[in-house]
Amino acid sequence: MSHSLLALWTPLAPAPLLWLAVTLAAFILARRLQRAAGGTPLVNPVLFAIAIVAALLLTSGTPYKTYFAGAQFINFLLGPATVALAVPLARNLHHVLRTLRGTGLALLAGSLTSIISGISIVWALGGSHSMALSMAPKAVTTPIAMAVSQEIGGIPTLTAAFAIIGGIMAAMMRQHMLRKLNISDWRVHGLAAGVAGSGIAAAQVAPQSKLAAAFAALGIALNGVVTALLLPLLTLFWS
C-alpha cells in the first residue's frame, strides 16, 4: 500500500507545476510580510520571495535545474515585460524633450559612473574577472541587466541578485543622500532613483511624487538602453 502510494507520489514530486506554485506562493507570502511591516522598503518582497524559494530548494536538496523547469514559465515573461517599458517611455517622451540636456547628460554620467565604479571596486579588492563583469550592469533593470551580463561574459544569476540588492540600497539611501546635497527637485530625485536603483528604487519614490515617478520610469528605460549599448563596447577594450 505505502509502496504504491510512493510510486504514485514520486513521479509527481519533481513536476514543474509544484515549483511554479511554490514561486507564486512565496511571492504572495513575501508581499504580505511587507504589508504587515507597514510597507517599508527594507522588507522587499522580491528579496524575501527569493530567500523563501532558496531555503526550500536547499532544505529539500532540489537542484536549481529541476526548479527552473517549472519556474521558467515565469522567467519567460521578463522578455515581454522589458518590451512593455516602451509604453511609459513613449508616454513621457515630452518630459525628456523639455529637459533634454540635463536628463541626457545626467543619465550618461550616472550610467558610466555605475559601470566603471562597479568594475573598478570589484577589481581593486581582488575580485575575479567574471565577478566584475557580473557587477557592471547591476544598476540596470533586472531583465536587461541579466541579458547584458550574458552578452559580456558575466554570470546572469549573480547579476540578478546584485541588481535586486543594489535597488534596495538605492531605495533606502536616495532621499537622505540627495537632501544632504541640497537637491529637492522631484525630477532629479526620480531620475537618480531610476538610474541608480531601477524598479525597486522607482517603486519607493513613486508614491512621493507623480513627476518623480515619470522621471524614474525614464531613468530605468534609458539607463537600460544606454548600458545595453555602451557596456558591450566598453568590455571590448577590457579583457
Add this chain to the structure above:
Amino acid sequence: MIEALLTLLGFELLGELLRSTLHLPVPGPVAGMLLLTAALVLRHRATGTPANPPAETALDRVSGVLLDHMGLLFVPAGAGIIAEGALLRQEWLPIIAALIGSTVLSLAVTGLVMHHIIRTQAEAAP
C-alpha cells in the same frame, strides 16, 4: 488584450530577429523595446493624436499589469543564487563594497549633474 500581448511578443520577436541577423550586441528584448517606442511615437505623429493620450489603451493595461508585477518575474532568476554559493563566500568583500560604493556614487553623480544643468538653464532663461 490579445492584440496587446501579440504586440509585446511580436516586438520581442522582431528584436531577437534583428539582433541575430545584424549581430547586434544589444539584448533582443531591449531592441524590441526601442522599436516599440519608435512605433508608438510615430503612430502618434501619423494619426495626429497627442503623444500622451488621456484614454487608457489595451496596451497600457497589459503593460501596466506586467510592470506592476515585475518583482515576481525576478524570483526564478534570483533563486539561481543557490548555485553560486561558493563564489559568493569566496568574493564577499568586493561584492559588498562594489554594491554600496557604486550605488552611492551613481545616485550622487546622476543627481548632481542634472541638478546643476537644470539650475544653470533656469538662471540663463528667466
